[in-house]
Amino acid sequence: xxxxxxxxxxxxxxxxxxxxxxxxxxxxxxxxxxxxxxxxxxxxxxxxxxxxxxxxxxxxxxxxxxxxxxxxxxxxxxxxxxxxxxxxxxxxxxxxxxxxxxxxxxxxxxxxxxxxxxxxxxxxxxxxxxxxxxxxxxxxxxxxxxxxxxxxxxxxxxxxxxxxxxxxxxxxxxxxxxxxxxxxxxxxxxxxxxxxxxxxxxxxxxxxxxxxxxxxxxxxxxxxxxxxxxxxxxxxxxxxxxxxxxxxxxxxxxxxxxxxxxxxxxxxxxxxxxxxxxxxxxxxxxxxxxxxxxxxxxxxxxxxxxxxxxxxxxxxxxxxxxxxxxxxxxxxxxxxxxxxxxxxxxxxxxxxxxxxxxxxxxxxxxxxxxx
Amino acid sequence: xxxxxxxxxxxxxxxxxxxxxxxxxxxxxxxxxxxxxxxxxxxxxxxxxxxxxxxxxxxxxxxxxxxxxxxxxxxxxxxxxxxxxxxxxxxxxxxxxxxxxxxxxxxxxxxxxxxxxxxxxxxxxxxxxxxxxxxxxxxxxxxxxxxxxxxxxxxxxxxxxxxxxxxxxxxxxxxxxxxxxxxxxxxxxxxxxxxxxxxxxxxxxxxxxxxxxxxxxxxxxxxxxxxxxxxxxxxxxxxxxxxxxxxxxxxxxxxxxxxxxxxxxxxxxxxxxxxxxxxxxxxxxxxxxxxxxxxxxxxxxxxxxxxxxxxxxxxxxxxxxxxxxxxxxxxxxxxxxx
Numbered sequence: 001x002x003x004x005x006x007x008x009x010x011x012x013x014x015x016x017x018x019x020x021x022x023x024x025x026x027x028x029x030x031x032x033x034x035x036x037x038x039x040x041x042x043x044x045x046x047x048x049x050x051x052x053x054x055x056x057x058x059x060x061x062x063x064x065x066x067x068x069x070x071x072x073x074x075x076x077x078x079x080x081x082x083x084x085x086x087x088x089x090x091x092x093x094x095x096x097x098x099x100x101x102x103x104x105x106x107x108x109x110x111x112x113x114x115x116x117x118x119x120x121x122x123x124x125x126x127x128x129x130x131x132x133x134x135x136x137x138x139x140x141x142x143x144x145x146x147x148x149x150x151x152x153x154x155x156x157x158x159x160x161x162x163x164x165x166x167x168x169x170x171x172x173x174x175x176x177x178x179x180x181x182x183x184x185x186x187x188x189x190x191x192x193x194x195x196x197x198x199x200x201x202x203x204x205x206x207x208x209x210x211x212x213x214x215x216x217x218x219x220x221x222x223x224x225x226x227x228x229x230x231x232x233x234x235x236x237x238x239x240x241x242x243x244x245x246x247x248x249x250x251x252x253x254x255x256x257x258x259x260x261x262x263x264x265x266x267x268x269x270x271x272x273x274x275x276x277x278x279x280x281x282x283x284x285x286x287x288x289x290x291x292x293x294x295x296x297x298x299x300x301x302x303x304x305x306x307x308x309x310x311x312x313x314x315x316x317x318x319x320x321x322x323x324x325x326x327x328x329x330x331x332x333x334x335x336x337x338x339x340x341x342x343x344x345x346x347x348x349x350x351x352x353x354x355x356x357x358x359x360x361x362x363x364x365x366x367x368x369x370x371x
Numbered sequence: 372x373x374x375x376x377x378x379x380x381x382x383x384x385x386x387x388x389x390x391x392x393x394x395x396x397x398x399x400x401x402x403x404x405x406x407x408x409x410x411x412x413x414x415x416x417x418x419x420x421x422x423x424x425x426x427x428x429x430x431x432x433x434x435x436x437x438x439x440x441x442x443x444x445x446x447x448x449x450x451x452x453x454x455x456x457x458x459x460x461x462x463x464x465x466x467x468x469x470x471x472x473x474x475x476x477x478x479x480x481x482x483x484x485x486x487x488x489x490x491x492x493x494x495x496x497x498x499x500x501x502x503x504x505x506x507x508x509x510x511x512x513x514x515x516x517x518x519x520x521x522x523x524x525x526x527x528x529x530x531x532x533x534x535x536x537x538x539x540x541x542x543x544x545x546x547x548x549x550x551x552x553x554x555x556x557x558x559x560x561x562x563x564x565x566x567x568x569x570x571x572x573x574x575x576x577x578x579x580x581x582x583x584x585x586x587x588x589x590x591x592x593x594x595x596x597x598x599x600x601x602x603x604x605x606x607x608x609x610x611x612x613x614x615x616x617x618x619x620x621x622x623x624x625x626x627x628x629x630x631x632x633x634x635x636x637x638x639x640x641x642x643x644x645x646x647x648x649x650x651x652x653x654x655x656x657x658x659x660x661x662x663x664x665x666x667x668x669x670x671x672x673x674x675x676x677x678x679x680x681x682x683x684x685x686x687x688x689x690x691x692x693x694x695x696x697x698x699x700x701x702x703x704x705x706x707x708x709x
Contacts, residue, residue: 006477014465017506208461211425211523212478213450 003214007222008229011196015230021191029184029238033245036306037173044133049077050088050100057108059117059145066141067101076137092122099123099134111145170337174246177239178332179305182325184238185267186299188231190292194275197223198282220367224272231268239264248336259335259342266352267328271299273359274324280366303329327351376403378438378530378562379424385432386419386586393419395586396433401530401562401579406552408577409566410679416586417566418458421534424564425455438529451479454523458534460515462522464508468499471507472522479526486525493521496554513544517551524555530562531555537572545569549576570675580675582682589682597678602631605647605670606677607654609640612664623661624654634680638666641680643673 015021049067053060064079071079080097082088088100102120110117121138123131200206209219239260243250278295279288302309302316303325309317320326331348334340342349379401386394394416401407409417422428424435426446435442438452462471469490476486494500497517507515516536523531533552537545549572556563567573573580574594581591590597611617617640621633624642629650632643644650647670658665680686 002477002480006474010463010466010470010474013470014463017465204457204459204461205463207427208455208457209478210427211450211453211455211457212475213447213480214478 003218004222004225007214007218008226011192011222011226012230014196015192015226025184025187025191025234026237026241028187029180030241030245032183033173033176033180033242037176037246043074043076043172044130045075047077047098047130047134048080048096049134050080050082050091050097051103052082052085052088052100053103054085054105055103055107057111059108059111060103062145063103063119063141066144067138070137070141076133089122092124095124097124098127098130099138101138168337171246174248174337175333176305177242177246177248178329178336179300179303180242181235181239181264181332182267182303182305182328183296183300185231185235185264185328186271186296186325187292188234189227189268189271189275190288190295192230192234193223193227193272194279194282195285195288196227197276197280198288199285201283202285216367220364224269227272228265228268231272232264235264235268255341256335256339259340259345260332262349263328263331263335263345263352266349266356267324269356270324270328270352270359273356273363276363277359277366280363299323299325302326305329322355324352324355327355377401377436378403378405379407379564380436381424381433382435383433384420384423384430384435386416386423386428387431392586394423394430397583397586397588398433399581399588399591401564403562404560406556406563406565406576406578408573408580409564409583410568410570410573410580410675411566411583412568415568415583417568417583418534419586420583421455421532421564421566425453425532426450451526452529453532454526454528454530455532456516456520456523456534456536458538460512460519462507462510462515462519465506467504467506468494468510468518469503471518472503472525475522476525481526489525489527493524496558497521497551511544513540513547516540516544516548520548520551520555524559524561527559528561530564533563533565535567536565537567537569545572552576570679574675582679584683590678594675594678598673598675601643601673601678601681603629603643603645603673605644605672606674607642607644607647607651608669608671609642609658609663609665610667611638611640611658612666614638616661616663620658620661620663624657627654627657630654632681634684636686641677643677643681 051064051067053064064081067077067079071077080091082091082100085100085102088097088102091097092100100120100122102122104119107117107119119138119142121135123135125131197206200209206219210216242248275295279291282288282291301307302312302320302323304320305325309320309326312320327348331345331352334344334348338344377400379399381400382398384394384397385392397416397420409420411417419428423430424437424442426442426449430443437449440448440452442449462468463474466474472490472493473486476490481489490503491500494503497520499514499518502510502514507518510518520531520533520536536552537548540548552563553576555561563576565573565576577594579591579593580597582589582597592600609620611620614637617635617638621635621640624630624640625633627650629645630642631645634641634643642654644654651670655665655668676686
């Protein structure tokens with residue numbers, strides 16, 4: 001026990017004495033949250049839309065009014081009225097506008113004659129996200145053009161869905177928090193876990209320890225425990241700061257706090273053991289540095305932290321099924337946003353437990369060969 | 372069976388990596404309190420031998436007993452009795468000198484009060500008491516080596532293994548390490564096993580020396596006896612202008628009565644002679660008669676370098692063409708014993 005404690009104490013001292021590592025481990029996930037939350041906000045805003053009205057009839061004005069209503073409300077587009085069709089198209093080609101809507105002469109007349117009135121929508125389809133949004137927006141505005149102003153009592157019978165939100169409102173910024181916490185855990189397992197192992201091997205330190213009564217189990221256990229302690233601490237700091245930034249309320253009960261703690265600890269153990277399996281045999285710390293960004297992409301993006309897993313192609317959905325970060329994100333989202341209890345996240349917990357055990361066994365077998 | 376006062380007993384020790392025998396049937400004993408040295412070029416098998424004696428490598432054959440314990444049968448028990456200073460500097464740069472030493476004390480489960488006293492005493496011996504609370508990252512190479520030697524003495528081992536302890540150090544730091552080794556030896560009644568490829572180090576520190584090459588012990592004795600067993604008492608070192616002249620010159624001077632041995636290396640001839648100062652001129656005349664043109668000439672008394680050349684037919688050299696793992700020394704595929 002004295003030996004194990006000595007190793008844990010050593011690792012914690014080394015971590016604390018490297019302020020750049022401490023700062024990077026804490027600041028990077030938070031910066032990620034702020035940058036991603038503000039640059040990729042879920043709802044699109046201010047997409048420049050050029051409109052050339054060559055009709056100037058009642059229906060073209062109504063179409064423009066419908067689009068103006070979106071500009072004033074959801075602010076998805078910012079409308080630029082032009083007279084010259086060529087200027088509008090050149091603007092789209094040059095990237096000044098995301099799209100140009102040309103309302104041809106006779107649009108209103110066609111509508112009045114119950115013919116098929118059409119408009120030209122020129123899209124910058126190299127920006128898929130914007131063009132899809134504008135297309136949907138313009139189609140919706142067009143469909144509303146024929147709606148007459150009629151007294152409410154004469155309004156025809158309509159079907160409509162009443163939206164009932166099951167949970168308190170969560171904005172896009174807040175939905176990123178679970179992913180950012182998992183990212184902090186990932187970074188912690190790299191810097192406080194596998195990097196220390198590889199660096200010690202590179203410098204011959206672990207071999208000099210093996211010349212003492214210290215066993216391999218002491219060394220590996222010490223690394224795991226110190227990595228777990230440091231990473232858990234980092235994850236909690238990142239979680240609290242992220243909640244403050246995004247305005248997630250702290251009104252969590254004891255059961256939820258315990259659940260969050262358990263998710264963080266289990267995710268840390270799962271990722272620590274996974275990283276030991278993947279990088280535990282590396283002989284140069286540079287390999288860990290190079291692999292870090294690559295592995296982060298592999299495990300973070302298919303975790304459901306940013307985009308719903310259900311929308312992935314089949315092969316990526318299959319990967320997500322064995323990705324521990326996916327289970328961690330799901331569990332953390334459930335507890336943070338839905339106030340879920342242990343019963344709801346039990347499946348995630350069981351997966352993380354099994355995953356950790358399997359990876360730990362592989363890691364230990366691997367260490368026996370390499371240390 | 373060796374005597375009871377032998378701290379190291381090695382018999383027929385073999386370590387093979389595939390078909391290559393890095394250590395090939397080595398046998399020797401080291402009595403208690405002796406400063407024993409292994410002298411040989413890089414790649415001779417020194418580090419592999421130390422790794423076997425210190426339980427990091429399992430021998431392929433033979434037997435090694437350290438402090439009365441079989442290294443293959445009870446490696447954990449051996450580790451409690453030995454202190455090992457590997458070739459690479461392995462102290463932790465992010466910890467202070469004191470913390471590095473304390474960490475080792477804790478690995479050996481030494482009670483904290485006893486640990487503190489021992490560490491204080493060790494820092495006094497290595498002359499770093501005023502730097503013990505500084506991070507090791509601020510130490511010089513020589514200071515780190517002194518710290519690392521002291522570090523493995525915290526648990527008062529029976530035998531100290533040093534693998535090329537002064538490699539990469541400047542001459543001043545090297546001498547400082549030698550002085551501390553002598554101090555430690557007296558203070559802790561240590562048996563010391565040293566591997567080195569520095570002749571001067573081997574000669575000045577070791578009570579007995581084994582010269583090892585290609586995994587085999589070539590000769591083993593005290594430095595003085597090794598030198599006294601050489602023919603002649605001086606070496607005349609000749610460099611000829613042309614490689615083609617070496618053979619006729621060598622044949623000619625071998626016939627001189629005062630010449631005991633001639634070793635050719637490239638354009639150099641190392642001539643073992645009796646009374647070099649007197650026989651210097653007749654030797655040069657014979658070289659001239661054989662058609663040799665001498666570019667440079669030197670004369671010196673017999674040294675360990677000459678002993679090595681006499682027994683191996685070559686000088687200590689860097690082994691070319693083999694990729695050497697700097698951090699573990701041997702650079703060969705290694706399977707640890709645990």
